[in-house]
Amino acid sequence: MSGRTADLELPPDASVAELRRRAQEALGVNLSSVVSSTGVILQDQGTLAEAVEDGGSVTVHKRAKSLAAASIAQFVAICGNGSVESYNAHVAAFVEKRGWGSCQGLTNVQCVQASHSSFAAILGDGSVEVWGWLSDVDKGEMQLQFQQVKEQLQNVVQIQATCRAFAAIKSDGSVVTWGQTGEERTRLQHDLKDVSQIQANHTAFAAIRKDGSVVTWGEAENGGNSAMVQQKLFRVHQIQATFHAFAALREDGHVVSWGDLCDDSMVQEQLTDVRQIQASSDAFAALKGDGTVVVWGGEGMEDAWDEVQDELTQVRQIQATADAFAVIREDGSVVTWGSSDFGGDSSHVQAHLKNVQCIQAAVGESFVGGEGSGAFAALLKDGSVVTWGDDGCGGDSSRVQEQLVHVEHIQATLCAFAALREDGAVVTWGHPEYGGDSSRVQEHLRHVRHIQASEKAFAAILDDETVVTWGSDLDDLREEEGEEEVMLEESPEEEQLDDDEDWMDEPEEEEEEGEGQEEEEVQTAEAASRASLLLLFEGGEFLYPAVHLGFRRSVALGLGAQAVELRTLSLRPVVFSVEGFADGSERRALKKLAKPLLKKSEVRQFDNHPADGDQSFRSSWSAFLPAEDPLVRLIMNRSQLLTKVAGRVENLQVMRYRPGQQYQAHWDFFDPEYFKKQPEVLGRLTHRRNRLLTMLFYLASSAEGGQTAFPMAYGAPRPADPEDCSSWLQVPAKRGKAVLFYNLHADGRLDRASNHAGCKVQAGEKWSANIWAWNSKNQEIMDPDLDEL
Numbered sequence: 073m074s075g076r077t078a079d080l081e082l083p084p085d086a087s088v089a090e091l092r093r094r095a096q097e098a099l100g101v102n103l104s105s106v107v108s109s110t111g112v113i114l115q116d117q118g119t120l121a122e123a124v125e126d127g128g129s130v131t132v133h134k135r136a137k138s139l140a141a142a143s144i145a146q147f148v149a150i151c152g153n154g155s156v157e158s159y160n161a162h163v164a165a166f167v168e169k170r171g172w173g174s175c176q177g178l179t180n181v182q183c184v185q186a187s188h189s190s191f192a193a194i195l196g197d198g199s200v201e202v203w204g205w206l207s208d209v210d211k212g213e214m215q216l217q218f219q220q221v222k223e224q225l226q227n228v229v230q231i232q233a234t235c236r237a238f239a240a241i242k243s244d245g246s247v248v249t250w251g252q253t254g255e256e257r258t259r260l261q262h263d264l265k266d267v268s269q270i271q272a273n274h275t276a277f278a279a280i281r282k283d284g285s286v287v288t289w290g291e292a293e294n295g296g297n298s299a300m301v302q303q304k305l306f307r308v309h310q311i312q313a314t315f316h317a318f319a320a321l322r323e324d325g326h327v328v329s330w331g332d333l334c335d336d337s338m339v340q341e342q343l344t345d346v347r348q349i350q351a352s353s354d355a356f357a358a359l360k361g362d363g364t365v366v367v368w369g370g371e372g373m374e375d376a377w378d379e380v381q382d383e384l385t386q387v388r389q390i391q392a393t394a395d396a397f398a399v400i401r402e403d404g405s406v407v408t409w410g411s412s413d414f415g416g417d418s419s420h421v422q423a424h425l426k427n428v429q430c431i432q433a434a435v436g437e438s439f440v441g442g443e444g445s446g447a448f449a450a451l452l453k454d455g456s457v458v459t460w461g462d463d464g465c466g467g468d469s470s471r472v473q474e475q476l477v478h479v480e481h482i483q484a485t486l487c488a489f490a491a492l493r494e495d496g497a498v499v500t501w502g503h504p505e506y507g508g509d510s511s512r513v514q515e516h517l518r519h520v521r522h523i524q525a526s527e528k529a530f531a532a533i534l535d536d537e538t539v540v541t542w543g544s545d546l547d548d549l550r551e552e553e554g555e556e557e558v559m560l561e562e563s564p565e566e567e568q569l570d571d572d573e574d575w576m577d578e579p580e581e582e583e584e585e586g587e588g589q590e591e592e593e594v595q596t597a598e599a600a601s602r603a604s605l606l607l608l609f610e611g612g613e614f615l616y617p618a619v620h621l622g623f624r625r626s627v628a629l630g631l632g633a634q635a636v637e638l639r640t641l642s643l644r645p646v647v648f649s650v651e652g653f654a655d656g657s658e659r660r661a662l663k664k665l666a667k668p669l670l671k672k673s674e675v676r677q678f679d680n681h682p683a684d685g686d687q688s689f690r691s692s693w694s695a696f697l698p699a700e701d702p703l704v705r706l707i708m709n710r711s712q713l714l715t716k717v718a719g720r721v722e723n724l725q726v727m728r729y730r731p732g733q734q735y736q737a738h739w740d741f742f743d744p745e746y747f748k749k750q751p752e753v754l755g756r757l758t759h760r761r762n763r764l765l766t767m768l769f770y771l772a773s774s775a776e777g778g779q780t781a782f783p784m785a786y787g788a789p790r791p792a793d794p795e796d797c798s799s800w801l802q803v804p805a806k807r808g809k810a811v812l813f814y815n816l817h818a819d820g821r822l823d824r825a826s827n828h829a830g831c832k833v834q835a836g837e838k839w840s841a842n843i844w845a846w847n848s849k850n851q852e853i854m855d856p857d858l859d860e861l
């Protein structure tokens with residue numbers, strides 16, 4: 073494992089799971105499958121004796137995680153199995169409505185392309201899904217257009233996007249476009265054949281066809297119309313884009329450019345033997361075979377270049393911010409030109425710019441003619457870093473200079489840098505709102521393997537595969553929402569109304585939310601639209617991201633249905649309170665249905681438990697409700713829509729607790745360790761199959777006590793006393809409310825922090841309904857006989 077080794081001694085009858093666990097501990101990494109020398113994935117509960125011959129070998133695989141960056145206000149998570157989860161306050165609502173917010177719907181994602189405000193993903197079968205709009209106007213328009221072309225989107229191999237439009241290349245070389253592409257559909261349909269590549273700037277597209285000709289569309293003056301240069305556009309093999317123009321590199325080394333602010337007539341003669349083109353927001357720089365550089369376009373950029381032209385020899389690499397260029401020469405020196413706010417002036421650090429290995433650019437946010445700033449960071453061969461450009465954008469790294477040693481790699485957002493050091497630490501500087509301040513997460517930034525930047529935030533993958541994200545927008549979000557109180561207060565008025573026998577009189581409780589609340593939500597949404605964040609799941613199970621304590625999201629469960637609200641109560645275990653899941657008449661009807669069916673609750677016995685079990689462990693009465701009942705079916709469907717676990721829920725169960733009754737601290741998953749002698753249970757747990765989540769909703773609560781409590785929340789150890797609810801995270805069993813929590817991690821590992829209890833009812837009665845969902849579809853698990861642990 074990256075050169076690390078560990079000696080483990082295990083008896084022949086030790087399980088494969090045990091081997092993996094021990095290896096994980098010893099190496100400090102997450103390991104997924106254990107594979108025999110013949111390539112068979114070994115099942116967890118098999119023994120080593122069965123799996124390996126004497127002197128034989130097994131390999132243990134480490135799951136590689138990757139991160140995908142996103143545009144300004146959105147974020148993309150890549151699940152361990154190549155599926156994707158995208159997320160933000162705006163996007164989430166849409167994704168969840170479509171039902172493929174889960175990793176299931178979007179499996180095998182090949183790539184994701186972000187336009188300014190939305191995403192498109194190519195799925196494994198070559199079809200395309202899109203999501204995420206910042207404004208309703210965009211959304212309506214884009215959705216409509218997408219629906220019109222969706223059927224044509226098969227066998228897609230590449231997608232490109234401008235701010236407002238998408239273009240997808242199909243394997244037969246045809247192109248499908250949607251969004252604001254200009255009203256030229258007929259021409260495009262005719263011209264867009266045999267396309268091999270597409271390049272996009274902010275508002276126009278340029279496609280290279282297999283014969284090297286070019287087809288353009290989109291905003292005409294920004295490159296969407298190439299008629300003026302059309303006869304020169306042949307044998308093109310590469311196109312670069314500024315915000316509003318294109319430059320095409322031909323096989324013969326000539327360059328042709330068109331669009332806004334990109335007049336190349338002054339330099340056309342020099343544009344020969346070009347090897348590479350780099351673009352700032354509005355200028356191009358071409359690196360020629362002889363190591364010189366030619367610049368055109370942009371305001372004042374050609375003049376700036378003129379001044380340094382003598383120095384531009386033996387150039388190896390060109391980098392650009394939005395309004396400046398920097399080149400590394402063969403001898404490791406650096407030459408810069410362009411706006412000093414963007415790093416065009418490096419004179420004050422020239423003495424240090426020796427032996428430069430590579431340059432990273434915080435491009436800056438600039439629109440042509442507008443204000444903005446950017447910076448460069450050069451990584452030297454000795455692992456130190458030199459920066460210049462706008463101080464606030466990372467041009468000034470003096471605050472962290474001493475820490476910038478043995479740097480291996482630098483990443484940049486639009487206005488900040490993060491350096492990964494050899495020792496796995498991360499050093500950040502630059503604009504705090506762009507990730508330049510990582511102090512909030514600094515203690516976690518150890519053993520970092522990889523950093524990734526979006527436009528405004530960073531994410532780091534650690535050696536143990538966890539992901540840490542930072543970027544000050546996230547902090548804003550937190551501050552604006554505030555850390556919610558986790559103990560939900562029960563209002564005494566409501567409690568009184570809910571007496572068991574006067575069901576029919578139960579009034580529908582109305583949420584009394586003041587106007588202040590609404591205002592707060594608007595603010596939160598605004599904050600969210602500015603946030604960039606990367607979230608990542610491993611293993612392909614969709615879990616609602618907990619985000620932070622008090623985080624609220626509204627999930628729409630279909631047309632006309634009221635949205636359900638989830639609020640994060642704990643990050644580990646992941647626990648949400650749920651509002652608006654079932655209404656009063658539904659709850660009353662469920663209770664009525666359950667009443668005649670109630671039996672003493674059972675627990676699935678562990679191997680070493682006496683047959684009659686411990687009576688005080690689970691003392692409630694309960695009933696599995698008939699799945700044929702229309703109401704039961706409705707509720708179960710709704711729970712599947714909410715939790716995105718289609719076809720994997722057990723029958724709905726209703727529980728009644730009377731005074732003194734409880735459910736002591738326990739786990740809802742089945743720990744294979746406890747069922748070694750019960751093959752019928754073990755058989756259901758192969759491939760990390762288990763109970764993924766539990767959703768409880770409270771039907772009636774005249775009870776004192778009876779909370780659902782999580783002893784291990786916030787890092788607490790397993791409780792010594794399984795009945796002591798006093799200091800645990802508690803969710804009151806309040807009528808109409810619900811709680812949703814995950815018993816497993818996304819990859820199927822048991823989350824022991826999900827330990828929970830139904831606290832003792834002191835007085836009155838507690839009625840709740842319970843939905844357990846598995847992480848894998850398996851007919852047998854619907855067998856109500858396989859009861860709770």
Ligand SMILES: O=C(O)CCC(=O)C(=O)O
Nearest residue numbers: 735740779780829830842
């Ligand atoms: O009743 C409760 O609050 C907890 C119930 C529970 O843990 C379960 O049914 O698995």
Ligand SMILES: [Fe+2]
Nearest residue numbers: 738739740828
């Ligand atoms: Fe439970």
